[in-house]
Amino acid sequence: MAETTFQRPRTTVVLAMSADGKIADAQHSPPEFGSAEDYAHLERQVATADGILFGSATLKAGETAMRVVTQDLINARLERGQPKQPAQIVCTRSGDLDPNLRFFQQAVPHWLVTMKAGGQPWQGKSHFEQIFTYETPTQSIDWVQTLQAMPPLGIRKLAVLGGGQIVAALLAEDLIDELYLTVCPLLLGGTSAPTPISGKGWLQQEAPRLELLSVKQVKDELFLHYRRRR
Numbered sequence: 001m002a003e004t005t006f007q008r009p010r011t012t013v014v015l016a017m018s019a020d021g022k023i024a025d026a027q028h029s030p031p032e033f034g035s036a037e038d039y040a041h042l043e044r045q046v047a048t049a050d051g052i053l054f055g056s057a058t059l060k061a062g063e064t065a066m067r068v069v070t071q072d073l074i075n076a077r078l079e080r081g082q083p084k085q086p087a088q089i090v091c092t093r094s095g096d097l098d099p100n101l102r103f104f105q106q107a108v109p110h111w112l113v114t115m116k117a118g119g120q121p122w123q124g125k126s127h128f129e130q131i132f133t134y135e136t137p138t139q140s141i142d143w144v145q146t147l148q149a150m151p152p153l154g155i156r157k158l159a160v161l162g163g164g165q166i167v168a169a170l171l172a173e174d175l176i177d178e179l180y181l182t183v184c185p186l187l188l189g190g191t192s193a194p195t196p197i198s199g200k201g202w203l204q205q206e207a208p209r210l211e212l213l214s215v216k217q218v219k220d221e222l223f224l225h226y227r228r229r230r
């Protein structure tokens with residue numbers, strides 16, 4: 001791992017966006033604009049990961065986590081010594097999640113990244129197998145400590161499936177290594193539509209720089225693979 005002074009999982013963002021750079025429409029509907037090829041690409045990324053990280057807004061929009069369903073991909077996981085399904089790790093500062101979400105019925109490991117107060121209602125209950133509550137002195141999630149706690153629990157590769165708030169939080173602390181962006185052939189527009197990275201952003205002189213590793217075109221979609229240049 002390049003230039004990090006602590007052990008943490010390798011992190012890969014995987015997102016599909018419109019040609020104008022939106023990851024959902026202005027109503028924040030779950031994205032259904034990717035092709036079957038993009039869905040297969042997403043499933044392959046999920047299938048190689050030990051853990052899948054996503055924000056509470058992404059979970060609330062879709063109600064379920066992205067599982068591995070293709071038997072060949074499950075078999076390949078088992079051959080690599082991975083469990084059938086990666087850990088599904090939802091991130092919320094407040095801990096305010098509906099315990100009746102379909103997510104909790106899915107046959108996957110459910111993990112939670114939150115603050116101490118956000119974790120309290122879930123402690124001692126069966127909804128989450130792991131609960132991380134590392135906080136910074138400024139009362140936000142301590143991402144460095146959270147990620148450092150993961151390799152001993154088997155998380156060496158983490159796929160970050162959005163949304164823009166979670167990706168922004170990790171990028172702000174230089175905790176993202178790679179990005180897969182699928183550019184889909186539609187325009188969503190709208191100032192309130194989420195983008196791959198929200199947060200405060202950077203001035204152009206200070207913006208994180210990327211190296212383009214590959215570009216693949218399949219029909220009208222472009223599959224971009226970037227590495228964070230450090």
Ligand SMILES: NC(=O)c1ccc[n+]([C@@H]2O[C@H](COP(=O)([O-])OP(=O)(O)OC[C@H]3O[C@@H](n4cnc5c(N)ncnc54)[C@H](OP(=O)(O)O)[C@@H]3O)[C@@H](O)[C@H]2O)c1
Nearest residue numbers: 016024028055056057058092093094162163164165166169
């Ligand atoms: N096209 C795609 O590939 C794709 C992928 C994923 C999502 N999406 C779409 O994107 C939208 C959601 O994205 P989003 O950016 O609005 O939200 P998000 O990143 O999924 O989740 C935001 C939530 O995460 C928590 N959070 C925010 N900042 C945090 C931080 N610094 N540390 C810890 N927790 C933090 C907060 O949870 P609490 O409020 O619970 O405290 C916040 O409300 C949805 O419409 C979804 O369908 C699209």
